[in-house]
Structures are given as C-alpha cells and as structure tokens.
Amino acid sequence: MRKIWIFVGLSLMASAAQAANQHTMAGCGLGYVLFGREHPTDPVLQVLAATTNGVFANHLFGITSGTLGCTRDGLIAKEMEAEVYAEVNFRPLLKEMAQGSGEYLDAFATLLGANETTRPELLRFLRENYTHLVLREEVTPQEVVARVKSALAAHP
C-alpha cells in the first residue's frame, strides 16, 4: 500500500475498501444479475459497495419497486431465480456439483424444482452428467444453467 498523507486542512474524504476485495455489481439489464468477472476492480465501485454497507445491486431490491429487470417488487422473478443464483454462487456451485453434495447445491436443486425426496436423484443426475454440463468451452453461469435446464427437460 502506498502511504498517502494529506494535511487535514486540505480536505475530506472517507474511506475505501482496504482489502483487495472485488465489490462488483451490475444491473439486471438482460434479466441477469452479473456478478464478478465482467467487472474488474474498480476502486470507486468498491467504495460505493463497501461504504454503504452494501449497495450491492440494491436498487433492484426495493420493496414496492414494481418490475425491474429480473425483480418484481424486490423479489427475484421465479423464472430467473436459478440464473441469478448461479451467477452469484457460481464457483461454490461448480465445486459442489462435482462433489455431489453441499449447501449451495441443495439450494440450487430447490430452485430447479426439487423437493426433499427428489433432491438426491437430481444431485446424482447433475454429477453423472457433469462433464457434459460444466466442462465445456462456455463455462458461464447462464450457459451452465441453460444446459442443466435442457438436460432436465430431456430427462423426465
């Protein structure tokens, strides 16, 4: 870290995110919340995200805000829940899909329509078809969710 000292008289400023965190966010332009890779470390965004205790995509989640991209009155539209979830939790999800168990995977299974009884079968299906579903040229959350959904549609 560079040490910057500026005399107090000079003027003001508040904080910045110290740790090299990537506070990244974007709107639901295409119906997806895009976290992560597309938005590299932008210090201003970091400050914005950090200093308000999480402005993190906040504008989308206003309670009576009506329909905004992927949200309805602040809740994510049902048909896009799996996509948004996969965007936010992509890496833990990829790992747990390979392992066949885990908290993130369980929640994902719920979004795909599984219940307590059908979940184990769904998890097994995702693991067995892992190479086809995940290990491909295009490994973006949208692609993976789309492949999972179409594979599930083909497999009753």
Place this chain on the structure above:
Amino acid sequence: MSSPPWRRILSVRITFRSILQRAVRRIRVPCGASRLRRCLPCFLAWIAVALFSSCPALAQHPESLGAPQALIRGAREARLSEAPMWHRLLHYRKGLLGGFASDIDNPEFFLSPAGRHDPSAEIESTLAAFFSPPSNNPQTQHPQCRFPARYAWLKTQLDFSSVPSRPCERFELWRARLDVASVTLIFAAADLSNPASMYGHTFLRLNRKQHGAGEHLLDYTVNFTADTDVQNGLVFAYRGLTGGYQGRFSTLPYYIKVREYTNLQNRDLWEYDLMLNAEQIERLVRHLWEMGSASFDYYFLSENCAYQLLPLIEVVEPSIHLVEQFGPRVVPIDTVRVLLAQLRLHSAVRYRPSEWSRLSYKRARLAPDEAETARRLAEEMTQAVETELSAYPPTRQATILDTAYDYFQYLLRNTPERTEVTQDHEQRLLLRIRQVSPNPSLLHPDNPLPPPPISPDAGHGTGQIGIGFGHSTDTPFGELSIRPALHDLAAPDAGYLPNSHLAMFHLRLRYAPRVRKAFVEHLGLIEIVSLHPRDPWTTPRSWKMNLRIDPAKERGCARAWRCLYLGMNSGRGIAMEVRRQTGGGTGPFSRRGVGYLFAEVDIGVGEPFRRGYRFGGGATAGLLVDVTPSWHIHLTGGTLHYFAGDVHAIHSVAAEQVFSVRKDWELRLTLRRILSDREGLVMLNRYF
C-alpha cells in the same frame, strides 16, 4: 494498493460535521409556526369536514359520503392519532420543541400533505382514502394495499364494516412468496478498513416456512441501506456521512448477503433467531410492505442500518421499547443486545464463518504435506502435482482438492491478473474433484467448519469510563477517562474482532494536585490498529492509523493548552502468532500470543513545535499475551525520528496490564517511559 489512512482520518472531520448538521437538523424540527403554515389547507379542510359531519342532514346521505366521516369521528373520539401504535406505524418522533415529525422524508409515504408532522391529519386522510374507488390502472395500488399495516391496525380499533375491502394482488403475491415463518437478526462482524462498517452491520432474515437443507440461502433479508448514485468517491463519502443520502429498505436474497460479507469482505456472520409469534410476524411483514415507499436520511453514526431496524421491529409489539434506549450514538452490536433482551432468542446463536476463517481452518486440518499439495494444485495444475495428488488415498484426495479449490477461488479473487490462464486450470481441478468423488458420502470425511468464537453479544460494553491515579517523574496526578467506543488491544477480545483496536473520541483528563492544574492528557479522535497474524496461505496486511490531540510532553511542554498539538500517525506492518492458540481456537477461551512490527509515518502540527510542525518516521514493535483468561499483557517499544520541522527523536517503551473483573470491569496498570520521562498509572475502568 492505494489506500486510505488519510481518507480515514479525514472521515473523522466529516463525522464532526455530520454531528453538527444533525444537531441543526434536530433544531429544524418543525415548530408551531411552520406547522400552522403548512397545515392551513388541511385546517380549512378540517373545518369543512367538521361542518359536514356535524350536519344531521348530511349524515343521512349515501354511505359513500357519510361512512368515512363516521369512521373519522370514531377515530377522533378514540383519540387514535395519539395512540403509540399509530406513531410507530408512521415513525413519528417528538421534536425538541414539541410537535411531531416522522423520520420518513418522502411525501409518498403520507396520505395527507401535512402527514409528516400531523398524526391526526394523517389518520383522517388515511381513513378517507380507504374508501376511495379502485384505480383503473392495475399497477396503481389502492391505499388499503399500499398501507396494509395501517389498515390492519385501524381495523382492530374501529368498526370497519362500512369500508369496502379491496383486493391487493401485488401485496398478497409478495407476501405469499416471502412466506415468513420466523425472523432472524443477523450481525455482520466489523470491517475496520471501512468507516461505515467499522462497528459491524445488522439486518433481518425472513425465514421461509418450507425449509429444506440449505434453503436459508434462498430466504430474503431486510436491509436498510443508502441509495447512492454518485460515482465520485469524494462526493459520495461526504454525502454519506452528512445525511445527504436517502436510506431505504430493500429485500435481498440471503445468498447475496452471504457472498458479500463472508466471501468478498471476509466478515463473520452471526445469526440470532428472534422469538416472534405469527401475529407479530404478520404485522412486521405488512409494515415492511409500507416501508417500500419510505425513505430516510441516512447517517453512518446514528440513523444507520442498525438503528432503522429498531422502529421496524417496534411495530410488532406495543410492549417493546427499542428506539428510546438510544441516544446520538448507535453501535450496531448494542442494538443486537437490546433486541435480545426484549425478544428472547429462539435457539442458540449460529455462526457463519468468513471465507478466510473457513480456508485457514481447512488448511490447518490438513497434514503439512497435504497442505503443500493443495497449495500447488491451487497455484498451478502441472502433471507433477497431479501425480503427487494421486499418491494419496481417495478420501484424502477429496479433502485436499476441496481445500485446493477454495484456495484457488481465494487467489482468483485477490489477484485479478490471473483470470487469463484460469479456465483450463479450473476445469482440470473440477474434473479431478468429480473423479475422486465417486459417491457423495466419501467427500466430507469431516465437517470442516471452524468452531465458533465467543459471539459478539457476549463481549464487553461498547463504551468505557474510568478513574485512576498515577505518578509521573515530577508529580502525582488523578485521571478521568471516557471512551464512547469501542475496544483496544489490551482489553479482553471475547466477542470482538481479535487483535483489533478501534477507539473514537477517547478523552483523558488529568489533575495534578501539587501544581493545582487540570489538563488534557489525550484526546484520541480516532485510533485504529488492525493486526492480522500471518498465515501460510493468506497474507492479510496489518495496519494502524490515528488522529489525536496530545500535549507535547517530549518537548518539555505539558499541562497547558498551548502544549496541545494535532498528531497523525499511520503504519503498515506484520503480525505473527508467537504461540498457537490452545486447541486451535476451540473452547471458551483461547490464549493469545501475537507479536507485531510496524513501520510508520508521524506528523504533528502545533504551537509547541519549532516552526510549528514535525514530520518523521519510525517503527513500533509490540507483543500481546493473554496470561490467563482475565489477565492480558501488552508490551510496546518504539522509536520515532522527526527530520523535518522540529527535528528530534523519541524513544518509548510501555507495559500495559489488564485484569478483567467480570465482563464489564477491569483494572488497568500502565508503566511507560518516554525519553527520560517515567510514569505509572492505575485505572479502574467500567464498560457500559
């Protein structure tokens, strides 16, 4: 990385300013005159209403006209506008000069133009609005639907048989999707690098009725946050600290909050289940919907995220009193304590460790050679590493790969330039994970969650006041110390960020009877020390900064106003665990043993210095040891060389010992030597 000690310092100035502005704002609470002016139209309307309602001929009119008046009359007779519940629903607060003002700033929240300051005008407009015909536009909500909590409460107070009930499709849909069964209060641990979250953050989680494993991630949370639009950091910070932003409630899925806090900011989360019954939850949910149209001035230090949850929760039960327990200082963990005292816990507090905690715990559980393999796998996926991995039995491979993938993610987040080469690397890692997990039961041979430390609500109080006496080289003295916030290195760190020091407005006054003089010994405007002991995989930086007003004793000037100067200090350094915590941090108490070393820059500005200032640098070394659970030692030694302005050097050593007596009392013994000046001090401190 460019960063921020100076920014932090300057934020303190803004803090002062925000306090000032806050005071001014408070004074601006509408007095009688402005109320009258604002209320003239509604006063006229009121006269009209009064005339109509008292006219017997009109009372015979069709229900659509007479019924609202009857209801309004009923409300007036029952003096509902004075009911505490009505004030809570509208977030009214009594002004300094009498009268009311709602914390909510935007007119959409009120049905009467005078509603922000006039509870009775608002109740009458609300009742009248409940009779209004439905709008032709399906997106426009009927007042009954916009304000379901007001509607529900007024319905219990008055005879609503004449009110035509309107369907509320949007609200019902929203409520059905939230499907709230219980409510959890969540505390996100402090993040010292960020002034807005130095004291932690609180939010609510609405737990859905249909729970399966892992579904807490899918529950929605209730957050109070500032709406921001500006991209300029300066403007942003200034406005954020002075109430220039509007705060609003929003509902984000818990998985987004978990990612934000535990993953991106490496903060622990603590989950407290609140004891609320179905009826109370129903009130909370209805009121939350009303909050959709409400906005508030946002202040980091007082009317912040933690504060605004209190009035929200107060609507659930008339008998709980939360807001009135707080003055101008709202520390988030104090709101947790007050809430817990009034709404008992449903079950034990749950701990969701940050990614750092998880990762270092996983690493610590691997054998040294396994950890080395995991590190190499995460850094580069070569043939040699893959062969090395294959030598382990499959269950160990699964554990090593699991840890390696987490470390890989950590590296990816912290070194953005790696992204180019990663896709292939990641796919090979995932493929190996897939291969060694032929069946899920093999995967997690042990549960790799670190054991929870002591929860934040169990820590010492956030403020501290102390009294004591001492002897310096030339004279004895008495000392009085006040520190509104929060924690220091030598204090017992149960419930606090370990190895951290955060103090604001720490004032120490002394009186020397021999010379009959009272004087300022120290005013610490802001002091932060953040020590992160090194870990083989993660190398978080240790840093410190302070902004203070001190007498220049080392320049032979003490005990007088003219001796005071403004000092600033900032340093970067390293910290190491010199002793492993007993049981790897398990158990109710883990004994610290942390050594640290800082390189620092120091500036002083003031009359006592030749040419009015001094500028220099130096180093400080320190050692923190917990001898027993209630005996803590902090040793420091430092040297500073000022080479500009008033040229001189200072060498100092200090030994501080804290004996804690119960949770909120301590005896503190300090011996210090600065150049040839010696001093001993005994303080009795009380946390509150």
